[in-house]
Amino acid sequence: MKLSNGYTRPGWTAVSLIALGAFVWLLGRALTALPVGVAYAVWTGIGAAGTVLIGSVLFGESITPLKLGGIGLIVGGIVLLRSAPA
Known part of the structure; x- marks a missing residue:
C-alpha cells in the first residue's frame, strides 16, 4: 500500500488490492482446516x-x-x- 502512494498510482494500487483479496481468500481457506x-x-x-x-x-x-x-x-x-x- 505504501508504494501505491495513497492509491494514486494505478499499478501499485492494483497490486495492493489483489494482494489484499488473496490474503482474505487464503484466510478463508485456512479456516476450513x-x-x-x-x-x-x-x-x-x-x-x-x-x-x-x-x-x-x-x-x-x-x-x-x-x-x-x-x-x-x-x-x-x-x-x-x-x-x-x-
Missing part, C-alpha cells in the same frame, strides 16, 4: 513477519538481530499453535 483462533494467529503472524521482510526488500529497512529474533519467535509460536492438539 484450522480453528478460528489458530488460523487468525497464523495469518497475522505470517503477515507481521512477512511485512518486516518485505519492508527490507522494497524499502531498504534494516533487519537487525533483534528483528530476526522477533520473526523467529513468531514462527516458533505459529509452529506451536499448529502442532497443539485441538
Whole structure:
C-alpha cells in the first residue's frame, strides 16, 4: 500500500488490492482446516513477519538481530499453535 502512494498510482494500487483479496481468500481457506483462533494467529503472524521482510526488500529497512529474533519467535509460536492438539 505504501508504494501505491495513497492509491494514486494505478499499478501499485492494483497490486495492493489483489494482494489484499488473496490474503482474505487464503484466510478463508485456512479456516476450513484450522480453528478460528489458530488460523487468525497464523495469518497475522505470517503477515507481521512477512511485512518486516518485505519492508527490507522494497524499502531498504534494516533487519537487525533483534528483528530476526522477533520473526523467529513468531514462527516458533505459529509452529506451536499448529502442532497443539485441538
